[in-house]
Amino acid sequence: MKDLQIEEQGRYIYCVAKGSEKTSLGKIGLENSMVYAIPSNGLLAIVHDCEQKPYDSKDEEKVKQWIKQHENVIEKALQKFETVIPLSFDVIIKGKEPGKEVVNWLQAEKERLERSLEKVKGKQEFGVQIIWDSAEIGEKLSEDKEKIKNLVKEMQKVPRGKAYFIKQKIKKELKQEMEKLADQKFKQFYSKVKEQCSEVKVDKNKKAGCEEMLMNLSCLVEKDKVSQLGKELDEINKLKGFSVRFTGPWPPYSFVT
Amino acid sequence: MEPTREKNATLVDVLDRALNKGLLINADLIISVADIPLIGINLKAAIAGMETMLEYGMMQDWDEALRAIAREKRAKAPEKEKIIMPVGEKNEQRTVSLLRDK
Numbered sequence: 001m002k003d004l005q006i007e008e009q010g011r012y013i014y015c016v017a018k019g020s021e022k023t024s025l026g027k028i029g030l031e032n033s034m035v036y037a038i039p040s041n042g043l044l045a046i047v048h049d050c051e052q053k054p055y056d057s058k059d060e061e062k063v064k065q066w067i068k069q070h071e072n073v074i075e076k077a078l079q080k081f082e083t084v085i086p087l088s089f090d091v092i093i094k095g096k097e098p099g100k101e102v103v104n105w106l107q108a109e110k111e112r113l114e115r116s117l118e119k120v121k122g123k124q125e126f127g128v129q130i131i132w133d134s135a136e137i138g139e140k141l142s143e144d145k146e147k148i149k150n151l152v153k154e155m156q157k158v159p160r161g162k163a164y165f166i167k168q169k170i171k172k173e174l175k176q177e178m179e180k181l182a183d184q185k186f187k188q189f190y191s192k193v194k195e196q197c198s199e200v201k202v203d204k205n206k207k208a209g210c211e212e213m214l215m216n217l218s219c220l221v222e223k224d225k226v227s228q229l230g231k232e233l234d235e236i237n238k239l240k241g242f243s244v245r246f247t248g249p250w251p252p253y254s255f256v257t
Numbered sequence: 258m259e260p261t262r263e264k265n266a267t268l269v270d271v272l273d274r275a276l277n278k279g280l281l282i283n284a285d286l287i288i289s290v291a292d293i294p295l296i297g298i299n300l301k302a303a304i305a306g307m308e309t310m311l312e313y314g315m316m317q318d319w320d321e322a323l324r325a326i327a328r329e330k331r332a333k334a335p336e337k338e339k340i341i342m343p344v345g346e347k348n349e350q351r352t353v354s355l356l357r358d359k
Binding site: 003013016055064067070071085086088089091092093094095097101105116126127226230233234238244245246248249250252253254256257 | 258259260261262266267268270271275276277278279280281282283286287354358
């Protein structure tokens, strides 16, 4: 870093918590920078001082490292302050006196920040992803659905040319059945999960080879409900063709915007 | 089941959350690069949200995590001959050959 005066340096913000002391969390920040709390009126911004430019690199490994450190600071803050509002990666407050800007921001947003803190208090975020094995589900459907079963039988008897058309029919039929099932299962699983959560966000599904994601949820859960949620997910995980990815606890990234 | 935070298996979850979620601040106050606030241009290019991540490289993380789950589940279930494969593009070839063999 150049010879910037401390007042002139930007402030990288990790999270916001309740408190009033200008405490230090040690050199745990991005690239081992010193992390500390800026207090204002009952709220704390957890920051480190940095140049007034974003963290940016073409080196993916380096970026991943930064993000892990970002997450780590928020974890440490969670342990220390119990409830935090995590910020997105790479939020840096600029200005002539960034330290003051942080204080001003905490003051200006006080009400909204306190509301967010109240909402996530005593709760944790979890990721719930339900994956379905479309091969296995497709196979099961083709055994269960009379119409498809008959088409398969028919196809096996006819010559290749005609079989091609029947195969197209089977595919279309199977696709419809799978969509119907996906819809139905989504509703069923969603309501099971929702019962154990204070709030649920539906995230975009992600694809991964043959195993398709049926649903991708972020769940805000009270601490004493986590084991019950785990039990519900166990039931889903036992179903043939379905598997569950249960991750967390995460800082409440999905519930503070 | 217990939630996992196992580092290798959940890296994508961490990246997804820290990059695409979390509180943002009014753009006047923060550093920005050419209309892309928060995340610099190179970073955007390297990790442009999950879509790109999944397409390039990061896909493997997901694949590995998901396959591990599937493997584990399959290991418990008895082996069985597949009759019909799904409709997805990737399995198209297999569908055809399996059906023809019958």
